[in-house]
Amino acid sequence: MNPNVYSKKVGLLLILGIVFIAANLRGAITGVGPLIGAIRADTGLSNTIAGLLTTLPLLAFAALSPLAPKIARRIGTENTLFAGIALLAAGIILRSVPSVAALFVGTALIGFAIAIGNVLLPSLIKRDFQHRVGLMTGLYTLAMCAFASLGSGLSVPLSEGLELGWRLSLMCWALLAIVALFIWYPQVRPLPTDATEPSRSTPRDTRLFKSALAWQVTLFMGLQSFAFFAAVAWLPELLHSRGISETTAGWMVSLMQLVSLPATFFVPVLAGRRKSQRGLVTAMVTVFFIGYGGLLWAGNSLLMLWILLLGLGQGASISLALTFLALRAPNARVAADLSGMAQSVGYLLAACGPFLFGFLHDLTHAWTASLLVLLLSNVALLGAGLGAARDQKVFDSP
Numbered sequence: 001m002n003p004n005v006y007s008k009k010v011g012l013l014l015i016l017g018i019v020f021i022a023a024n025l026r027g028a029i030t031g032v033g034p035l036i037g038a039i040r041a042d043t044g045l046s047n048t049i050a051g052l053l054t055t056l057p058l059l060a061f062a063a064l065s066p067l068a069p070k071i072a073r074r075i076g077t078e079n080t081l082f083a084g085i086a087l088l089a090a091g092i093i094l095r096s097v098p099s100v101a102a103l104f105v106g107t108a109l110i111g112f113a114i115a116i117g118n119v120l121l122p123s124l125i126k127r128d129f130q131h132r133v134g135l136m137t138g139l140y141t142l143a144m145c146a147f148a149s150l151g152s153g154l155s156v157p158l159s160e161g162l163e164l165g166w167r168l169s170l171m172c173w174a175l176l177a178i179v180a181l182f183i184w185y186p187q188v189r190p191l192p193t194d195a196t197e198p199s200r201s202t203p204r205d206t207r208l209f210k211s212a213l214a215w216q217v218t219l220f221m222g223l224q225s226f227a228f229f230a231a232v233a234w235l236p237e238l239l240h241s242r243g244i245s246e247t248t249a250g251w252m253v254s255l256m257q258l259v260s261l262p263a264t265f266f267v268p269v270l271a272g273r274r275k276s277q278r279g280l281v282t283a284m285v286t287v288f289f290i291g292y293g294g295l296l297w298a299g300n301s302l303l304m305l306w307i308l309l310l311g312l313g314q315g316a317s318i319s320l321a322l323t324f325l326a327l328r329a330p331n332a333r334v335a336a337d338l339s340g341m342a343q344s345v346g347y348l349l350a351a352c353g354p355f356l357f358g359f360l361h362d363l364t365h366a367w368t369a370s371l372l373v374l375l376l377s378n379v380a381l382l383g384a385g386l387g388a389a390r391d392q393k394v395f396d397s398p
Helices: 003-023 033-043 047-064 068-075 077-095 100-128 130-161 165-171 173-187 205-210 212-241 246-272 278-297 303-327 332-350 352-364 368-388
Strands: none
Touching: 003 100, 003 130, 003 173, 033 047, 033 100, 033 130, 033 165, 033 212, 033 246, 047 100, 047 212, 047 332, 047 352, 068 077, 068 100, 068 332, 077 100, 077 165, 077 173, 100 130, 100 303, 100 332, 130 165, 130 212, 130 246, 130 303, 165 173, 205 212, 205 332, 212 246, 212 303, 212 332, 212 352, 212 368, 246 278, 246 303, 278 303, 278 368, 303 332, 303 368, 332 352, 352 368
């Protein structure tokens, strides 16, 4: 076979594998929100405890994210990603076992598994697609958000329309993980293949925690995730409380994520062509303010408009957060470490979102306080984003 043809086939298979791994990084979580009511009714959990079903994966993200780069250096990035997808399939299946303990343990395993993909995909792209960071980030973020949307939209139809029940509805995501395993298997290697710089040429991991830019990237990741996971966990319940059926509410949240898809692809491409991304950050936060403000003060008036604006903001924010991980790192190794820091500390902050949203609703029996918190978080998001958007790399001199 012509070496160029072989090289192209290998490259296309790698891209396909990245896309399928990305497709598994949200759906198993976003599918829970529309089914919270059914889960509560079946298990007797309170709103606050049920919110942990969305919060627990984020805590798992925070716990494993710093370890993922170290595991990858020991057994290889490709092998670590394969193990992560296998763990994801196991966690999804365990979560569907008829036991409250299995529900929470499986949910934690799902979080551990997704953390591996979250952390390592940006560094893999920095390593293998150094001159196409924006394009590849847009491609895998597009896949991630598209299947996140399907998670929200298909959960109730599978559970009620096909009468599978909420457990089997959530178990369906194991099929996608198994497909990803087969597609990624050709990338598995007997020995690590990372072509990173020698460790002595890379600043120590602990220096990241002294970098203002690294903290700004981290806070941007955490604050946008805080809002995203709070919304996908509780927006269906909020809409249902305003007289919208559970099925329609689930599809509206799905539509919100579908609308995010153009932004998830084009924003990283635009970001990769600019030295500074401050204009993109400002536009994104403005869209968020209008969307959350309308949802809070306009009620059901122009409801679809507020949902669409939130979708655009979410698509722009997650794709920018992931793009920053590669753009602000000088090499693949630092990209992995920055990704580990941002997604560890960042998702620890994000974990507060669903829990706090549900807690404030239980406390006030209304959604006003919860929505005000999201509005206020956008002020902090703007500050972190303007810092992270600077034309600078971590460890550069100010």
